Amino acid sequence: MDTLIADAAQALQSFVGSDLVEVTLLSLEVSGLATAISLLIGLPLGTWLALTRFRSRGLTLSFVNTGMALPPVVVGLFVASMLWRSGPLGGLDLIYTPAAMVIAEVIIAAPIVVGLTVAALGQLDPRLRLQLLGLGASRLQMVWWLWKEARLPLLAALMAAFGSVISEVGAAMMVGGNIRHQTRVLTTSIVLETGKGEFAAAIGLGIVLLALAFLVNAALTWAQQRGQQR
């Protein structure tokens, strides 16, 4: 065991000189961008679903909840088939680019943001909306204050979305292709190194991935804790 960890450190050191920084930054970039876009789509959509009553609302929520459990590899397959040269969106020339990875990861993360936003706002007392409107809030002001009120569970939604995309490998592999200097990220590197039998390097990369996820979540948790004290 000791030797394995020592080997991992050594392998990582040889990696550092070459690709580690690049791979880590691309991981952060793709996951960060995908999370941000998911938030832009998911927060308004989730808010609308949480605050509006319509006939097929239950069915819609079931779809969203299913979406939260989408297998990344299936999403990858779907996006790849769309973006392949011969696919309907092949003309965009996006296959095997970071942009394609962002698209796939948005499809994975957006339902999570929608679903958890519905849950977060659903926890608030429904009369709070009446109270805010009764104090003269416009619709937009009301939504903004409801978000502030539900900031803790909304942060949890953000963490869940980021966590799902940074750790995801299936879709990144299928639409990104794990091309060195272009679409190679931490998770696809781990698959590659493992495939090559370079277990030490794979473990080293795994540790970096874990550390990254930990740092981002620690920052968000810190923000959450601060929010709780108010």
Place this chain on the structure above:
Amino acid sequence: MTGAARPGPSASPTPLVEVHDLVVMRGARAVLAVEELGVSEGETLSVVGPNGAGKSTLLLALASLIRPQSGRLLLRGTPVERRDELAYRRRVGLVLADPLLLGASVFANVACGLRFRGVRDDEVRTRVAHWLDRLGIGHLRDRPARQISSGEAQRVSLARALVLEPDLLLLDEPFASVDAVTRAKLLDDLEGLLDETHVGCVIVTHDLDEAVRLGDRMAVLVEGRLRQCDAPERVLSAPLDEDVAAFVGAETRLPGRVVSTHEGIALVDVGPCQIEAVSDVRPGRAVLCCLRPEDVTLWSVDGRGLLAGEVARRLSGTPRTSAAAAPPRLASSARNQLPGRVSRTVSQGSLMRVGVDCGIPLVASITRASAADMDLQEGGRVIATFKASAVHLIPLTG
């Protein structure tokens, strides 16, 4: 007719806020149907009624927070259209039964309505400070709103509405979530504030005392319908129908028929006996005799005391329901004197509610001290007396 005011337009020519032909449906059921109700500048209108009567729905409609199926909402005579709703809501301050404070400081909570209106920071600070002090919660300014007591929270909720200096203050059971002592103190303060600010106010409550104390007028809602709207004293003394009578505490309600009227006194046959009432209802009319328990005086027959022995002696040998021999009368100005037996007693704090079977069931409210003095026992003989003016007659249709 008894001459009691019908629900109708309020006294002032142009009310501050009024609703016309308001109907709110829930499914196929009309939970609220009010023809006309208004509140004038500086007036406090209390809205009372049993649970599920539609009181809160009415308040939300007045706040323009629900869209009724039909009806008009008018501000100073001008209809509030859909596009004016936000402007209208910004003239209103709403306080709900639960304070529903935001997870922020007390200051931020009180300031939020001003923030909605885009009021400048320095003005926000001055106005919030003023109202926090006015409600005696200045020291809580920087405390997290979730960590204060329920009484303090309701003060924050009141400050949050009053800081807006609204034209109309809408209060939905504002004291429902606080204990009796806090409630009394809050009620005192609110009464002072309403006098002082001269703000128009609608207060929904199921507490009759609160409604009578705060209201310039009192509206009684039963099953979504406005049954009566009048000065609180009028509603208490002259309820328009049986539901209102029951709600305002006329516990004795006896159906009968007017036998004769003489010099403004109606003689009503209620079956086993006859009751005299000050009323101009014409003979032959079916009526409901309403009597409040505090208007009934009990005289002990079996117990100790000056008259007891004498009355007992004269009562014995006189069958209670005999029409031939008139029962002995006390030398009293109370026109109605009915001998009976105590059927049940229920303690209510310092008061005691006493059920008396006089052939007809009566309810009296007496102090515990009186009950002790009279040595009142269940089954004991008493004479129940009440004045003709204490009986209110409601003409029944049919």
